[in-house]
Amino acid sequence: MARRKIIAGNWKMNKTPSEAKELVNTLKPLVENPDVDVVYCVPAIDIVPVGEAIRGTNVQLGAENMSDQDKGAYTGEISADMLLDAGVKFVIIGHSERRGYYHEDDAFLNRKVLKAFEKGLTPILCCGESLEQREAGVTLDWIRLQIKSDLQGVTAEQAKTMVIAYEPIWAIGTGKTATADQAEEVCGAIRSTIAEIYDTDTAEAIRIQYGGSMNAGNCKELLAKPDIDGGLIGGAALKPDFGKIVNYNKD
Ligand code: PGA
Secondary structure (H helix, E strand, O other), rough: OOOOOEEEEEOOOOOOOHHHHHHHHHHHHHHEEEEEEEEEEOOOHHHHHHHHHOOOOEEEEOOOOOOOOOOOOOOOOOOOHHHHHHOOEEEEEEEEEHHHOOOHHHHHHHHHHHHHHHHHHEEEEEOOHHHHHEEEEHHHHHHHHHHHHHHOOHHHHHHHOEEEEEEEEOOOOOOOOHHHHHHHHHHHHHHHHHHHHHOOHHHHEEEEEEEEOOOOOOOOHHOOOOOOOEEEEHHHHHHHHHHHHHHHOOO
């Protein structure tokens, strides 16, 4: 069965609650495409207003981060139950900005992935290599290590429902996109890794996104690749361009 494409915006630390509502309203007529799942992963403080603003549309709600703990004395953290109660379905886990700036390691991210599944949220698990790693020729080894570490204890049935985002760090926010062939090579290697950990059924079901300077101009070529099932979009998710990416299959 063909995998359904999933285009997710990662708003990062952009848009106040009132700006967020405005952006949702601007994008509303542009992001209708019955062939594609559309998700807005928004800052925690925007989750409630965006949830209200997307009501009755095709857009689903996502968070950019989540605690690995259930509740209690964790100042500043947001739990899975809080996200669920606010209508969140997806949660980004292990974005390179969280791995890099906030030192989130694979053991910690594995706990978050397990927590998301336990509570019924769909993880969008990010992985990706630095420029140094790409130049040293260790990209595929590195990605395999990230995936295998972050999915410890995840069952095949759970893995089938999740999303993995391949985001080369050198392509994020830099305007330097991986070529469609480079992106396909790694997304294919991720699928093979999933087949190795689980089985081919799981590998065929899991959705793998590319992220890193995807825009209205390059999305068509990237999304045409057999192992690229969608995009995780940063900068272009804040502009009407996002509608063009969602409608990549229309002329
Ligand atoms: P970008 O960000 O599209 O601005 O490169 C992608 C991401 O970091 O998810």
